[in-house]
Each structure stands twice: as C-alpha cells, then as structure tokens.
Amino acid sequence: MHRSLTRRLLAFYLATLMVIVALTCALAWLMMKRALYAAMDDGLQAELLAVASRLEIDEGRLAFEQAPGDAGEALSADAFVLILATHGGVVFSSPALAEDQSLIEAITPDAPAYTATCRTLRLFPDQRECRVASLRRVVRPDEDELDEDSAVRPIGAFVFVARPLAPLQATLRRLTSGLIAVSAAAMLLALAGGAFAVRRGLRPLQLVAADLGRVMPENPHLQVSATSVPIELQPVISTIDRLLGRIREELHRQRCLTADIAHDLRTPVAGMRTLLDVSLQRERSAMEYAAAMEQCRGALRRLSALLDDVMVLSRLDAGVDEVRLQRVPLDAIVEDAVATVQPMAAARGVALRCADCRGVELDSDRAKVTQILANLLSNAIEHGRDGKLVEVGFALTPDRVECAIVDQGPGIAAPLRARIFDRFVRGDATRSGEDGHHGLGLPIALGLARLLGGDIRLDETHFPGACFVVSLPLRSHATACTVGRARGHGAPSETAGARVRP
Amino acid sequence: MKLLLVEDDDLLGRSLAQGLRENGYALDWAREGPHAARLLRGSEYDGVILDWMLPGMDGLTLLRDYRLRGGKTPVLMLTARDATRDVVAGLDTGADDYLIKPFDFAELLARVRLLLRHAYAQPSSIIRVADLEVDLGQRSARRNGKPLDLTAREFALLELLALRVNHVVSRLEIWEKLYETEEDRSSNVVDVYISYLRRKIDRGNVPLIVTRRGEGYMLRGEPCTAP
Known part of the structure; x- marks a missing residue:
C-alpha cells in the first residue's frame, strides 16, 4: 500500500484524540465514583451517629433504643445495623445479619476507631459488596441512673452500619456506558472533521502539483507566487525552483550547442549543395567534374572533423569515455602530438620548438594526452603569427608535470579570455569551419585533461602571444582505476562521481 | 546585371560565383567585410548577396552602414542563422530578402531575379x-x-x-x-x-x-x- 499523508495525519490525530478522550472519561468516572462514595459514606456516617446516639445503658447493660418512628427516619430501608459490646456480645443486629453469625465475624475483622470510618466488605452468602461504616463508642449511663446506682460503669460499644453497594455500582455502570457512547460518538465526529480538515490542509499540495503539471518542458518555469504557498511547502517549492533553474541553464546550454553545431554544419553543407547544383546545371568536362568532387571531398573532411569533435564532446559529457592508463614517456607523447600538427605547421611556415623532456614518465592515457597537446599545438599554430615560432616548455613538481604551449601571435583578447574554454568560441568570431576550426579544440582538450585528473589554464601574465599551461598528474592513484566524469564547460571535474572500473 | 557576392566560405563562395556567372551575371566576390564595404562605395551593383558572418566586419553592420549612407541596391542576406529574431533583425536592418543555408541554387537564382525585378519595378519575369x-x-x-x-x-x-x-x-x-x-x-x-x-x-x-x-x-x- 502506498504511504498516505492523509491516513497518517488522520491516524496521529485520532490516536491523540482518543488518548485525550479516554483520559477525560477516566477522570470524570473517577471523580463521579469518589463523589458517589463520599455521598454514600456521608449518609452512612449520619446513620451511624444516629444509631450510636440511641445507645444507652439499661440496667447495667447496653441497650439500643429502637424507636420505630425515629429509626425509620434515621435508617434507610436497605441499611443493616450491628451493635456489639466491646466485651463481646451482640447488642443489636438487623434481622438479615442475625441469621448468619459468620457475617458478624466478617463485619468485625478489627476493632473500629473512635471516629467513624468507612470501608467496603463482601457480606452475606452471596458475597455482595457492601459499604460498612464503623465507630467505637463509649456509652455512659444517664445522670439520673448514676444517682441511683453508682456501680454502673460506662460500657464500650462497636457500631456498624452497612449498606449494599449495588445501586451505586449500577449508577457507575450506567455512567461508564454513557461515557463510552459519548466518546464513540465524539470519535466518529472527530474522524469526519479530521478527514475534512486534513483534506483541506493538504489542498495546497494538489495546487502545487497542478502548478508543476503546467510547467512547460521546453521552458521549465514554476509559476507560483511565494505568498500563495504555505510556509511548510516553501522549502519544497524553492528546491524545485532551483532544480528547474539548473534544468533551464542546462537546456539553454544544450540548445546553444545544438544551434552552434547546426550553424557550423550549414555552411559546408550549403557549399557542397551549391557546388553540386551548379556543377549539374550543364554538361561539363571530366576535369571540371573531378575538380568539383575534390572540393566536395574537402568539405566532407571538414564536416567529419566537426562530427568527430562533437562526438568526443558528447562522450565527455556523458562520462562514458574510458581512461586506459599506462606508463608512457612524455617525450614520446610530445613527438606524437608534434607529428600530428607538423603538416599544418609546415603549411603556415611555423616552426615548432620543444624543450627537452626526456626521462619524464607519467601514468596516463597516451592517446588522450596526445590529443590534448595536439589540440593546443594546432591552436597555437593557427592563432600564432605565420612564419614564427611555437614553443613547448615543461616544468616538474613532485606530483605533476606542467606543459606550456606558447605562440607569438596577438594573444587572446581580454573580453574573450573568460570564455576561451567555452564551446564554439573562436578567436575570430566570424570565421567558421575553416580548416576544421570550430572552436571545439580547447573545450575538448580541457575536458580530456580533467578526465585525466589534470587541468588547463590560460597564463594571462604571458605577453605577447598566448600561453596555455596543461597540468597533468604524474602518478595519479586517485584516477588510476577510475573512469571519471569531466565536464568541459567550466565545471570542476567530478572525481567524486567517478565510477570504479574493474 | 552586376552582383556583389560577400561570402567568406571558400567552397560556397566559389560555387556561387561560378553558378551566378554561368547564369549571365557579372559578379564581384568579396571575402571580407571591409573589402565588401570598399566595393559597395566604389561601384554600382544591381544586387548584393551578403553573408552574415564575415571576418573583419559582420554582414549586418556592413548592411546598416550601407543603408545609412543611402545605398538602395537590393540585398539578399545569406546565412546559417535561422532563428526568427535573426531573420527579423536582418530584414529590419535593410535586407530585402533572406535565405537560410543550405539552400537550393535554383531558389537563390529565382530570388535574385525577383530582387532585380522589384528594383526595376517589373512585376513579371x-x-x-x-x-x-x-x-x-x-x-x-x-x-x-x-x-x-x-x-x-x-x-x-x-x-x-x-x-x-x-x-x-x-x-x-x-x-x-x-x-x-x-x-x-x-x-x-x-x-x-x-x-x-x-x-x-x-x-x-x-x-x-x-x-x-x-x-x-x-x-x-x-x-x-x-x-
């Protein structure tokens, strides 16, 4: 079963209410019981005192003067009276008690106190509960009798008045069932009211859900005013809003990227299409066709270079690029990278000069480091001045190697520096796609460097010309067995989110 | 009829120039913004085919300057930008027509003819x-x-x-x-x-x-x- 907030709230509410009602009822019942007992005890004690006041000494013996009229007033119909002399002997006993001597023993388990006390005893053969009031009293002879016979001495007496508890218990039972009925009705009412209140209370959730349902996937924006949302929901709303904000940013980035890719695809495609349209306008010589095909091939090469770069970036974005670590000498990597860009350097008359890095070995992915260096080198050759020098220098720290690629060109314009590692950012904003240059070389190099646990930075102090510094770990145990995620868009590499490769 | 083609992409520019010349148009081809601006000042053209993204000076700036100087030659913008706001910006700046890359060469020819007819107030071809x-x-x-x-x-x-x-x-x-x-x-x-x-x-x-x-x-x- 799904967890239901309504059911939970209702259960908590009802449980609390039940405890309160039960405690209230118990308290009411107990107070009622005490009041009833107190009333009964008051009655019993009054009767007891009335009986005791009628004790007198008659001819040296205790006598209970039972005036029919008085007794009828003083004693209720269901009361039993027992009067014992302290030295033994029953002075008076109600007829029901007199029948059974054991009752007398049961009613006098210990000597009563001089003040009236009440307790509950089980009496009679049916063991019915009775309230018994008891009193010890010393009965003195009357003044006139003292005159006549001074030998008469005061006599102690125990007086008991009992009354069955059944009527009181019946009242208590009625009270109990009444309380239970009222409680049940109250609980039912509370259930209905609680369900209504909970539903009303949770309605903002539905409203928020409806608002969320109206969020457009293409432009996720939450249309909720802060004041219309209850305080309890505001953390949820603001979290969702922040999440949507991040999604919007990512969407915008992806859209820009798609637009940039589409833009860069369009020009070569338009060129090829126009070339083919024009070529097919009329009959041409084989040489003209061959020239057209050659041009088409060149354009296709540029296109596939762009697609390759886009694929590399999307693999970096998706974090599916695998790092194949091996121990490689740095000079071999530099040699590979230089060989890759040599034709381009030769075409532009740029000389490449590399500092000596023999003996430096690093645990890294040879192909990726080569691509990083080749990208930076071709960048330097392209943006440096034709016929000048591109230099590669090295610096070693205990755990890293830094490799600086320096050209003698005009350098990076100040407004461009912050975005130089962004995708489709070019030194010359209007030139596109020439020589496979799409503004993807630097983001790819940065993404790869971060994947390998390194980084690339632009040395802004270097002037003139541009100086890019690649920093790579020499012995990267942290990334030695990981396939990291690296985002080439200015975000720090997320080694924490790396997956462990067996 | 003489046209000015302003396009920095080598392949597209060369193909367009060849196609337009084969269709009887005299054609000057500028690969950079400043060069195009110089040509526009110096010669009389019947129409301009203008790329948006150009080295040196972008096509929109070039067009704005040209219209500010009172240039009336019809201009066909040629660009890889297809967002509506770009189209609107191009047309509002003074372009007479707009063609998004990649395009059909026959369509480009038809649009160029249309531009020329409009310029000479001829309703039909x-x-x-x-x-x-x-x-x-x-x-x-x-x-x-x-x-x-x-x-x-x-x-x-x-x-x-x-x-x-x-x-x-x-x-x-x-x-x-x-x-x-x-x-x-x-x-x-x-x-x-x-x-x-x-x-x-x-x-x-x-x-x-x-x-x-x-x-x-x-x-x-x-x-x-x-x-």
Whole structure:
C-alpha cells in the first residue's frame, strides 16, 4: 500500500484524540465514583451517629433504643445495623445479619476507631459488596441512673452500619456506558472533521502539483507566487525552483550547442549543395567534374572533423569515455602530438620548438594526452603569427608535470579570455569551419585533461602571444582505476562521481 | 546585371560565383567585410548577396552602414542563422530578402531575379516590348515568336535595357554592369555589343533599340521609324 499523508495525519490525530478522550472519561468516572462514595459514606456516617446516639445503658447493660418512628427516619430501608459490646456480645443486629453469625465475624475483622470510618466488605452468602461504616463508642449511663446506682460503669460499644453497594455500582455502570457512547460518538465526529480538515490542509499540495503539471518542458518555469504557498511547502517549492533553474541553464546550454553545431554544419553543407547544383546545371568536362568532387571531398573532411569533435564532446559529457592508463614517456607523447600538427605547421611556415623532456614518465592515457597537446599545438599554430615560432616548455613538481604551449601571435583578447574554454568560441568570431576550426579544440582538450585528473589554464601574465599551461598528474592513484566524469564547460571535474572500473 | 557576392566560405563562395556567372551575371566576390564595404562605395551593383558572418566586419553592420549612407541596391542576406529574431533583425536592418543555408541554387537564382525585378519595378519575369519578348527566368528572348540566339553577355545587355524599357541607360552604366570590376575591358565594348544585339533583334524588324547621342541607349516600347 502506498504511504498516505492523509491516513497518517488522520491516524496521529485520532490516536491523540482518543488518548485525550479516554483520559477525560477516566477522570470524570473517577471523580463521579469518589463523589458517589463520599455521598454514600456521608449518609452512612449520619446513620451511624444516629444509631450510636440511641445507645444507652439499661440496667447495667447496653441497650439500643429502637424507636420505630425515629429509626425509620434515621435508617434507610436497605441499611443493616450491628451493635456489639466491646466485651463481646451482640447488642443489636438487623434481622438479615442475625441469621448468619459468620457475617458478624466478617463485619468485625478489627476493632473500629473512635471516629467513624468507612470501608467496603463482601457480606452475606452471596458475597455482595457492601459499604460498612464503623465507630467505637463509649456509652455512659444517664445522670439520673448514676444517682441511683453508682456501680454502673460506662460500657464500650462497636457500631456498624452497612449498606449494599449495588445501586451505586449500577449508577457507575450506567455512567461508564454513557461515557463510552459519548466518546464513540465524539470519535466518529472527530474522524469526519479530521478527514475534512486534513483534506483541506493538504489542498495546497494538489495546487502545487497542478502548478508543476503546467510547467512547460521546453521552458521549465514554476509559476507560483511565494505568498500563495504555505510556509511548510516553501522549502519544497524553492528546491524545485532551483532544480528547474539548473534544468533551464542546462537546456539553454544544450540548445546553444545544438544551434552552434547546426550553424557550423550549414555552411559546408550549403557549399557542397551549391557546388553540386551548379556543377549539374550543364554538361561539363571530366576535369571540371573531378575538380568539383575534390572540393566536395574537402568539405566532407571538414564536416567529419566537426562530427568527430562533437562526438568526443558528447562522450565527455556523458562520462562514458574510458581512461586506459599506462606508463608512457612524455617525450614520446610530445613527438606524437608534434607529428600530428607538423603538416599544418609546415603549411603556415611555423616552426615548432620543444624543450627537452626526456626521462619524464607519467601514468596516463597516451592517446588522450596526445590529443590534448595536439589540440593546443594546432591552436597555437593557427592563432600564432605565420612564419614564427611555437614553443613547448615543461616544468616538474613532485606530483605533476606542467606543459606550456606558447605562440607569438596577438594573444587572446581580454573580453574573450573568460570564455576561451567555452564551446564554439573562436578567436575570430566570424570565421567558421575553416580548416576544421570550430572552436571545439580547447573545450575538448580541457575536458580530456580533467578526465585525466589534470587541468588547463590560460597564463594571462604571458605577453605577447598566448600561453596555455596543461597540468597533468604524474602518478595519479586517485584516477588510476577510475573512469571519471569531466565536464568541459567550466565545471570542476567530478572525481567524486567517478565510477570504479574493474 | 552586376552582383556583389560577400561570402567568406571558400567552397560556397566559389560555387556561387561560378553558378551566378554561368547564369549571365557579372559578379564581384568579396571575402571580407571591409573589402565588401570598399566595393559597395566604389561601384554600382544591381544586387548584393551578403553573408552574415564575415571576418573583419559582420554582414549586418556592413548592411546598416550601407543603408545609412543611402545605398538602395537590393540585398539578399545569406546565412546559417535561422532563428526568427535573426531573420527579423536582418530584414529590419535593410535586407530585402533572406535565405537560410543550405539552400537550393535554383531558389537563390529565382530570388535574385525577383530582387532585380522589384528594383526595376517589373512585376513579371517575362517582359514584352512591342513584339519582343524577354524571358528573364529562362534567359531567352523571342521576336515575332521566333527565338533569338543570344550569347550570355548579349542577353545580359538586353536584360538591362528591357528592365528599364523606355528609359535611357547610359553607356557608362552598361559598361559598369556588364563587366566585373577586375575584368579587362575596352571602352568601346558597349557599342560593339549594342551592334551585335541590334543585328539579332532589329534586323528585318521595326528597330526597338534607340541610340540617344551623348546619353546612352534605350529599348522603346512602341515601334519607332527613326534609328
């Protein structure tokens, strides 16, 4: 079963209410019981005192003067009276008690106190509960009798008045069932009211859900005013809003990227299409066709270079690029990278000069480091001045190697520096796609460097010309067995989110 | 008709230039913004095909400057930007038409013809002058229903005259618009081509091409008796 907030709230509410009602009822019942007992005890004690006041000494013996009229007033119909002399002997006993001597023993388990006390005893053969009031009293002879016979001495007496508890218990039972009925009705009412209140209370959730349902996937924006949302929901709303904000940013980035890719695809495609349209306008010589095909091939090469770069970036974005670590000498990597860009350097008359890095070995992915260096080198050759020098220098720290690629060109314009590692950012904003240059070389190099646990930075102090510094770990145990995620868009590499490769 | 093509992409520019020249247009090709601006200041064009993204100065700035200086030549923007706001920006800045890359070359030709017709206030691509019929789309002409065999340059000259029927076109303008700026040409080439055209159009018919001495040439709508 799904967890239901309504059911939970209702259960908590009802449980609390039940405890309160039960405690209230118990308290009411107990107070009622005490009041009833107190009333009964008051009655019993009054009767007891009335009986005791009628004790007198008659001819040296205790006598209970039972005036029919008085007794009828003083004693209720269901009361039993027992009067014992302290030295033994029953002075008076109600007829029901007199029948059974054991009752007398049961009613006098210990000597009563001089003040009236009440307790509950089980009496009679049916063991019915009775309230018994008891009193010890010393009965003195009357003044006139003292005159006549001074030998008469005061006599102690125990007086008991009992009354069955059944009527009181019946009242208590009625009270109990009444309380239970009222409680049940109250609980039912509370259930209905609680369900209504909970539903009303949770309605903002539905409203928020409806608002969320109206969020457009293409432009996720939450249309909720802060004041219309209850305080309890505001953390949820603001979290969702922040999440949507991040999604919007990512969407915008992806859209820009798609637009940039589409833009860069369009020009070569338009060129090829126009070339083919024009070529097919009329009959041409084989040489003209061959020239057209050659041009088409060149354009296709540029296109596939762009697609390759886009694929590399999307693999970096998706974090599916695998790092194949091996121990490689740095000079071999530099040699590979230089060989890759040599034709381009030769075409532009740029000389490449590399500092000596023999003996430096690093645990890294040879192909990726080569691509990083080749990208930076071709960048330097392209943006440096034709016929000048591109230099590669090295610096070693205990755990890293830094490799600086320096050209003698005009350098990076100040407004461009912050975005130089962004995708489709070019030194010359209007030139596109020439020589496979799409503004993807630097983001790819940065993404790869971060994947390998390194980084690339632009040395802004270097002037003139541009100086890019690649920093790579020499012995990267942290990334030695990981396939990291690296985002080439200015975000720090997320080694924490790396997956462990067996 | 003379066009200015402003396009920095080598392949697209070369293909467009070849295609447009093969369709009888004289063409100057600028690869950079500043060069295009210089050409626009120095020569008279019938139309401009302008790329948006250019090195040196982008197409929109170039167009804005040109319109601010009072340039009236129709401009066709050619660009890889397809967002509506870009189209609107281009048109509002003063472009007469907008074509998004990649495009069909035949469509580009049709749009260029449309631009030229609008510039010369011709509603149709078939212009009739008396019994002469000039089909700008097919690039063919007939007189009395008989097809005329014209070379590309002869047709270009006829097109120039037909688009401004009953108006004098100066020799200098013909000279400017028939040839590309960098092309070698002699000063009497206009008269030579006019005589070729007369031979093909007016021979055995009522002459339509009229010489205005000291002014230029004109294609006259009604039949005329004097040369």
